[in-house]
Amino acid sequence: MVILIGNQKGGAGKSTLTLLLANYLTSVHARKVTVLDMDYQQSVSSKYDKAKVLENEAPYEVIPVDLTHFPVLLQVLTKNPKETVLIDLPGKMDDDGLIPVILSGDLILCPFNYDEFSVDSTLLFAMVTAKINNRAPLVFIPNRIKATVRYDTRQEVDKVMSQFGTVTPGIADRIDFQRVDTIHTPAIVLPAILPTLDLIHGNYIEKRSTT
Template sequence: MKEPKFVAFSTQKGGAGKTTLTVVMASYLYYVKGMKVLVVDCDYPQYSIEEMRQRDKDLVDCNPAFEKAFKENVIRTKLQPWPMLLATPDNAMEKVREIVEGGNDIDIVLFDLPGTINNRGVVNILNCMDSVIVPIAADRVILQSSLAFAMKINEWLTTGKSQVKEMYMLWNLVDAREKTELYDQYEALFAEYGLVTLKTRIPDTKKFRREGSKILPRAVFRSTVMPPDKTLIKGTRLPELADEIMNLLKL
């Protein structure tokens, strides 16, 4: 039985982009890279990815242009939308193990977790991860919160209290007007705390929030039933991030 890789974009601060990154990465790996993906939404109680999936289903039903694009994608890729598991933090790993041990061929499991580590279920999930990726932004509130989150996990790692194999910081929502030296200085500070930062930096672009419209026949980037549109990928650094993650996980 093949053992899939477990990955979580995780932080305790809302607005850092963990759910969006989970969705676009899942769709890119699944549709573009050919990975067998399972997404686990255990962001209780809002279940943001489940809500996105329902919006996408509604678009297929009510927007002829989106329905046409969806059906053409299914024919072209021979793929139905990637599978998603809805679970609470307390029972997520048990449900995932049932799926994996049931003989399902899965390369990577992406988890969307609640924004807290003050939950035993969340801690147990994090302890099972092959890689925890902590989105950070050059915003004081987000940076302080995400750094505190990462340092807590790093403390678990260095004291042997966690079985997380790897953890990385990921610059997200990068403002092109900010000087590169600013990020380099932050990364030097992270390194002093033993924190490793991914090479890829994700720019702050509205493309990552571009979903389908019930009225407009427009290309989509963030979707649970479609790949990110090719015409929108340029400048997002999504392919570079996917390649970096795949190389780290040896996929």
């Protein structure tokens, strides 16, 4: 199964969600996972390399990938039907080399924030990906939700997003990229992320695995 994690807006939480999902699938469900880091900043790859320096045994592999090498790499990885491939997409959608990547997705996850710029870029991402790949479910994940902030437009935004896919429960703002690594997710943040990850696993990943 190939899961894409993307949004055009920088800072939406793509790399954090990639780590959280990879850690969750390997530790909670013992799935075989490989992460392909296509993000220009390659922050997931950097964390993976640092963990190796500290001689920690990684529960999954992180591979920095150039778009030109993607087709061959995907062919190798998907020979194993039990392999779950997570792809941290680049922050921009203006490269035609992304078309085969988007077409490969069995599930597309899109973290976003409830602000005007993030919502606009999220809707653009949704329209582009849906036009290229209309078979993969699109799941929107509200991210960095502040408990002390009233989101007056939240219902309106969720209604618009639901025209393209499903909107999950939100993830609190205390889930910071610096607190998560490629070895584990701190136990203190698990209550904030498990409802969302359990929903994604139960409704999309597990169902596909049993069909």
